[in-house]
Amino acid sequence: MLDIVEERRKASSSAVFTFLKALASTQCPDPGEFVTIKTFAANGGSDPAEYKLSRPDDLVAMEHVTFAPFFEALGARFGLTVLASILLERRIIFTSSSLTQLSDSIHAALALLYPFEWQVRCRFPFFSQSLFSASNPLR
Numbered sequence: 001m002l003d004i005v006e007e008r009r010k011a012s013s014s015a016v017f018t019f020l021k022a023l024a025s026t027q028c029p030d031p032g033e034f035v036t037i038k039t040f041a042a043n044g045g046s047d048p049a050e051y052k053l054s055r056p057d058d059l060v061a062m063e064h065v066t067f068a069p070f071f072e073a074l075g076a077r078f079g080l081t082v083l084a085s086i087l088l089e090r091r092i093i094f095t096s097s098s099l100t101q102l103s104d105s106i107h108a109a110l111a112l113l114y115p116f117e118w119q120v121r122c123r124f125p126f127f128s129q130s131l132f133s134a135s136n137p138l139r
Contacts, residue, residue, distance in 0.1 A: 004051055011042035017052075031058045056115075069101045070108035083112055 005065075008015040022039045029035045036096035037051045071079050073096070085092055087107060094109075110117075 001053060008042040011044075015040075015042040023053075029053075029055045065107055065111040066104055067108045067112070069104040072114075073101060073105055083109065086113060087116065105130050 004019060005016055008019050018039045019037065019042075020036050026035055026037060032055065034052050034054045037053060038048050039051075041047060041049045074082060082092065092100055094106055096105070
């Protein structure tokens with residue numbers, strides 16, 4: 001969909017607006033199904049443009065994710081800062097006294113990145129306080 005928006009943006013901002021308006025007025029298809037968006041041609045042609053968009057099947061895999069622990073622990077503003085940092089490929093350390101909250105928060109952060117993936121080089125589901133103290137000389 002972003003490719004279509006970029007293609008139409010090169011023609012004009014009104015071409016993007018009409019596409020997004022047509023998209024917003026269309027019902028979201030079921031997973032694995034297609035929807036056809038019809039709007040005027042961005043290049044000024046007389047034939048209307050048709051775009052066939054599909055909804056991926058893998059969204060079902062994210063339905064089990066609970067986002068509440070992530071935003072309860074971090075708040076909306078800092079949670080978005082963390083997500084921005086992940087997208088900017090910065091190093092992030094999640095810590096918590098609760099293993100459940102830690103695990104749920106990491107899964108929520110990964111799910112919020114969809115359709116992108118976090119290219120994690122090293123991820124420990126948990127590690128001891130002594131290991132964290134050894135890796136953090138400023139404490």
